[in-house]
Amino acid sequence: MRAAILHAPGDLRVETVPDPVIEQPTDAVVRVVAAGICGTDLRGLAGHPGPVRGPRCGHEFVGVVEDTGSDVRGLRVGDLVVSPFQFSDGACAACTRGVPSSCRSGGMFGVDANGGQAEAVRVPFADATLVQVAADPGDDRLPGILALADVMSTGTHALASAALPAGATVAVVGDGAVGLCSVLAARRAGAERIFLFGRHANRLEVGKSFGATDFVTARGDEAHAVLLDATGGVGADLVVDAVGEQSALDTAMAVCADGGSVALVGGPHGGVDMMMCFLRNITVTGGLAPARTYLPGLVDDVLSGRIDPSPVFDHVVTLDDIALGYEAMAARTATKVLVRP
Template identity: 65%
Template structure:
């Protein structure tokens, strides 16, 4: 079967790999109809450190169940399903506690299992991983459903994770797909003021349509000063870092209100001032998003027409043209790319 492969930094090809098939009685085989390109994929494409090293690519997919093992009981052949970005057994203590991303038997697509940017995927622990979607393959909501596999679930986790009620002011650092989805999640939660910090006009336009009430386009110290001025010196009750680089982490810390919360969902590649958090009573939350936990409720919202993250997909490419999709994201010409299979 065909699959997207990262041969080396900057070198994406579509090549032949072993067909996906049932190996264990709890496996399913899913024919992929849509896959996403994520910022994590672009880090690997750029040769930067991260979980994805190649050659397999992709951890977001929607597809159709083609086959499954004898112990799979919740699926039927021919139904559309969505997968979270990590598979999990669904029954261990971590899964039961609501943290399937900590499942010791689980792992991430393209790291511990085959890549999602392929014609098909073998899904371990299919019952604990896959979520049926009551639509057909031509449904116009497929892109919105695909976003739930990772970025929309992560945006939701950024807002819902702290568990401190609805904050009065939320600031989101970063205008990538995760940051934009955090804005959308904040609006859905009823947050009245949402400040979005970013520098890309097209993305900021999406952010405004998603519910951002104020836009901050300056950087570092200037950004912090602008947010503090806008909040009367208090800062934001909840600050979402959707980037993870040191500059973003520093900005997030600087604009967080004393007694507020930092929600780190950008995959931190730097550090934060722990003593500063201690002295200012700042709660640090976030973490690796338990997307499988959120999928059913978010899917219900999409199917009911109350949630539509699909505008984050600014380009669609066929599987054979995946390299162009990667380049569009690397060049900041698309917030996120959907790969049609």
């Protein structure tokens, strides 16, 4: 089969590799119908710090079950499934506490197991990892389902990890796919006012359709002043940092209301001032999203039409041309790229 292989920073190729097979009785083999490119993948291609080092790439995929191990009970050949970006055993203490992202037997696709940017994937702990989708592989809602594998689950986690007061104000720092999905999650959670910090007109339009009510296109102190002025100097009840760079972390802290929360879901590459958190009673929350916990409810929401995160995908490439998808996201001419095998 064909798969995206990262040989070294800047050297991504599509090559023929052995077809995946059942290695453990709890495995399944999934034929990929659609995959995604993530900002984490871009960091790996650029050689920046992060989990993605190669050789296999991709942790977001939707596909059809082609084979199952002898211990798999909940899946059948032919089922359409979506996978969270991490696999997990579903039985350990972390999994039973609702944080399968901390499963000691688990790991990340494209890092600790086959990558999803391929024609097929071996999925460990298939029953505990994969979620069935009551649709067919040609369903128009498939991009929305694919968005649940990572970015929409991550946005959902940002909101779920903080207690919002009635009529809450939420600020989302970053207009990438995670930021946009955080806006959609904030609307889903009942936030009354949602500020989106970003500078890309097309992404802000998507944010508006997702429920953003206010937009901040300035940066630094000027951006902080815009939100604080708009809230009468109070700030936001919850600030979602969907970027992770130090400038975004600084903005999140500056615009958070005293007694509010900052949700770190952008993979922080900097730090927060803990003394400031202490003095201002700011709760730091978020973390690596336990996507598998949220997937069943989110799948129902997409299939029922209650949410549609598919607009985060604004570019489609074939697997053979996946390097063009990486280039489009790196150049910010695409928000998020969907890959068809």
